[in-house]
Structures are given as C-alpha cells and as structure tokens.
Amino acid sequence: MTTNTMAGWIGGLVLGAAIGWLAAAAGAVDGGGDEAADADDAALTRPWEDVSRLEKELRGARRQGRATARDLAIARQDIDDARAAVAAPASGGEGAPPPETGSDPAWRSRVAAYPAFAKEAHGGALKGIDWVSVGTNISSMRPVFVELAKTLGQGDNPSPEVAGKLQEYNGPLITAALTLERAGVPGSGRSGAFTDPAFMVNAMAATLEAHGMPLNEEQQGTLDRIGADHLRRDDLRRSGYEDSVLELTKVCDEADLKGAFFDAAFDVLTSAQAEALSPESIRGRRSADLFNEALVWVGRGGSRSFADRSELATEMGDQVVRLFRLEGDLHEATRDLVAQWSANVPQALLDTPLDPLSRRGMMVGEHIVASARQFVSLLEALLQDLDLDEATAARIRSFGKTPVIYGPPGDGGQ
Numbered sequence: 001m002t003t004n005t006m007a008g009w010i011g012g013l014v015l016g017a018a019i020g021w022l023a024a025a026a027g028a029v030d031g032g033g034d035e036a037a038d039a040d041d042a043a044l045t046r047p048w049e050d051v052s053r054l055e056k057e058l059r060g061a062r063r064q065g066r067a068t069a070r071d072l073a074i075a076r077q078d079i080d081d082a083r084a085a086v087a088a089p090a091s092g093g094e095g096a097p098p099p100e101t102g103s104d105p106a107w108r109s110r111v112a113a114y115p116a117f118a119k120e121a122h123g124g125a126l127k128g129i130d131w132v133s134v135g136t137n138i139s140s141m142r143p144v145f146v147e148l149a150k151t152l153g154q155g156d157n158p159s160p161e162v163a164g165k166l167q168e169y170n171g172p173l174i175t176a177a178l179t180l181e182r183a184g185v186p187g188s189g190r191s192g193a194f195t196d197p198a199f200m201v202n203a204m205a206a207t208l209e210a211h212g213m214p215l216n217e218e219q220q221g222t223l224d225r226i227g228a229d230h231l232r233r234d235d236l237r238r239s240g241y242e243d244s245v246l247e248l249t250k251v252c253d254e255a256d257l258k259g260a261f262f263d264a265a266f267d268v269l270t271s272a273q274a275e276a277l278s279p280e281s282i283r284g285r286r287s288a289d290l291f292n293e294a295l296v297w298v299g300r301g302g303s304r305s306f307a308d309r310s311e312l313a314t315e316m317g318d319q320v321v322r323l324f325r326l327e328g329d330l331h332e333a334t335r336d337l338v339a340q341w342s343a344n345v346p347q348a349l350l351d352t353p354l355d356p357l358s359r360r361g362m363m364v365g366e367h368i369v370a371s372a373r374q375f376v377s378l379l380e381a382l383l384q385d386l387d388l389d390e391a392t393a394a395r396i397r398s399f400g401k402t403p404v405i406y407g408p409p410g411d412g413g414q
Contacts, residue, residue, distance in 0.1 A: 108132050123184070131206045137170075138207045139211055144169070149281055149282050153356050177191070178190065191299070194295065223265060246397050251400050252369055255368075259369075293365050300402065316342060341381060352367060374405065375403060
C-alpha cells in the first residue's frame with residue numbers, strides 16, 4: 001500500500017515551496033577573473049584585500065539595514081569576482097579556465113536598462129522589475145539547485161547551507177513575481193505571471209548576460225519575435241474560453257502554450273547557453289527549472305503513487321468524494337465514475353515509477369500535464385453524469401489542481 005494523503009496532492013507542497021517559492025534553477029555566479037593581473041606581488045595580494053574589504057562592507061551594510069536587495073546582490077557578485085581573481089592562475093595564459101560569469105563588467109549597466117524586449121507589454125509592467133537582480137539571482141541558484149537535486153536523488157535531505165542559499169537567492173525572485181502579479185500580468189498565479197513570455201525573454205537575456213554568454217544581435221531579434229508571437233497566442237487563448245470551461249483545463253492549456261514558447265526560445269540558443277539556463281540534470285523539473293513550463297504547476301498538485309488500477313480507483317474515489325463533498329446519493333455514483341475513469345488512465349502513467357526527485361516535488365512537466373489532462377476528464381464526467389447543485393458544480397469548475405499519477409516508487413529516471 002502506498003502512502004497518499006489529501007494534503008499531498010491538493011496542497012502541492014514541494015521542497016522548493018517549503019524553502020521558499022520558486023526555489024529553483026539555472027546558472028552559476030563564479031565571477032570573472034582579473035584579466036589585468038600580472039605576476040608581481042601587488043597583483044597577487046590585491047585580490048585578497050578586495051575580498052576582505054568587500055566582505056567587511058557587506059556585513060556592515062546588512063547590520064545597519066541600509067542595503068537594498070539589489071545592493072546586496074551586486075555586492076555578493078563583486079565578492080565572487082574578487083574571489084575568482086584570487087583563484088585564477090596569475091599568468092592568465094592558455095592554462096587559465098575562461099571565466100564563466102561576469103566576464104564583461106559592463107553587463108550590469110546593460111541589464112539595468114532592461115526591459116530589452118516587449119518594453120510596453122502589460123502596460124509597461126516590466127519596467128518595474130530589477131533585472132540585474134533577476135539575472136544575478138537566477139544564475140546564482142543554478143549550482144545550488146543542481147547540488148540539491150543530486151542530494152534528493154540519493155534519498156538524502158538538503159544541508160542547512162543549501163537551504164539557506166536557496167532562500168537568499170529566492171527572495172528577490174519572489175519580489176519580481178509579486179510585482180508582475182500585482183501589475184495584472186496574466187497567468188495562473190505567481191508562477192503563471194513569472195512564466196509570461198514577455199518577462200521570460202528578458203529574464204533569459206539577463207541571466208545569460210550574468211553568465212558572460214550574451215545573446216548576439218540575431219538571437220535578440222528572433223527571441224523578440226518569439227516573445228511577441230506567444231503573447232498574442234496567449235491573448236487569444238484567454239479570450240476564447242466560455243464560462244463552462246474548467247479552471248484545470250485553462251492551466252493545462254497555459255502550460256502547453258508556454259511549453260511551445262520555451263521550445264521555440266531554446267531553439268535560438270547555443271548548447272552552452274541552453275545549459276546555462278536549464279542544466280540537463282534538472283531540465284523540465286518543477287521547482288528546479290525556471291525556464292520551463294513545469295513552473296506553472298508549482299503549488300498545483302503533488303505526486304501520488306499507485307500500485308495498480310484497483311488502488312487508483314479506490315483511493316481516488318475516496319478523495320474525490322471528500323474533496324467535493326459528494327456524499328449521500330452521490331457517493332456510490334461518484335465511485336462508479338471514478339472506477340470507469342481509472343480503467344482508461346493511460347498505462348504509461350502507471351508504468352512511470354515515482355523517482356526520488358518527483359516524490360519531493362520535482363516532477364517532470366510533461367508528466368504533470370499528462371496526469372492533469374486525465375483528471376480533467378474525470379472532472380468533466382462528474383459534471384456531466386451527476387445531478388449536482390450549482391455550488392458543487394462551481395467548486396469542480398474552479399478547481400485548478402491535480403494529482404500527478406505514478407506507479408510504485410523506484411529509481412526510474414524521467
């Protein structure tokens with residue numbers, strides 16, 4: 001018997017959400033080397049002095065409460081740059097590894113002038129975003145979340161240090177998401193606003209700038225067109241619904257359309273740029289990959305493991321009855337509908353083992369959508385075949401979460 005609770009999938013509480021909303025994804029901020037350094041004693045000792053001075057200034061600013069989130073992000077980057085200068089070989093010759101991040105010190109000035117794309121989208125809401133902070137913090141989360149995924153995949157819990165880093169980098173991204181949501185940027189909650197194509201094309205460009213892998217002119221033009229095209233598509237999607245359409249159907253459609261946007265956008269990038277934004281080890285994983293439609297599903301469902309179709313029918317019957325309060329005369333009719341539904345759930349869902357990352361909330365986006373589409377069919381059957389009062393029918397239509405169906409636990413890599 002597997003362990004499945006109502007709170008498990010209705011609440012959708014994932015590790016990322018427990019650490020802080022959007023505890024996720026791509027990029028490393030290791031700092032660029034000091035290209036002007038030579039081998040004399042002054043050049044060798046100066047970086048250590050820089051690190052000491054910058055760290056002292058940062059501690060003082062934190063104590064006095066006079067540093068904004070943006071100030072702190074830039075200060076941390078300056079410290080990382082100074083540390084990288086210490087670690088870089090003094091010769092700066094061919095044996096020195098190329099700096100991954102911040103190799104062009106002017107990137108912050110360029111990104112501070114963002115948005116570079118879709119400047120007037122959503123009534124100019126993107127102008128209120130701190131793009132330097134977005135680029136810096138998304139890129140900083142990459143190595144931390146890659147490490148976290150490795151730890152969880154081995155069945156271990158994250159260290160306090162990892163949790164603390166994610167919380168630190170996550171805060172400014174929550175601020176950005178709230179800014180978008182409050183400005184009326186469309187989407188399913190904060191995650192929907194955060195994955196808006198107009199925001200995302202700028203976030204991708206800002207993060208790549210932070211990595212020292214800026215878009216070239218041709219890439220910029222193509223991404224601008226892709227973002228504008230998908231904004232129009234989303235406008236059409238949202239305006240085309242009738243009142244009877246389920247909320248969960250709308251979330252599925254939103255995720256599908258944003259998946260098409262990300263596919264098109266990543267086709268424009270080099271393989272190195274794509275890896276910088278979306279590392280292969282966490283690619284497509286909810287709460288871990290910021291540049292993927294799986295993010296739409298944060299807080300909208302959790303994984304559920306079933307040994308077979310019989311258990312699927314029994315447990316889903318119990319939970320649907322309780323969730324929508326389908327008691328009395330509706331009780332047995334509901335169970336019959338769930339049994340019929342469970343017989344038609346694709347075997348591929350039940351054949352997918354609940355791997356350690358999915359069990360902790362980092363489910364693959366395509367698997368979430370496949371499960372959600374199946375749950376939509378059950379909700380539609382309830383509305384069509386049961387004699388429901390309007391209040392109950394409204395609860396079902398407005399329900400925007402889903403169980404994500406898996407087979408028994410295993411190592412199966414999705």
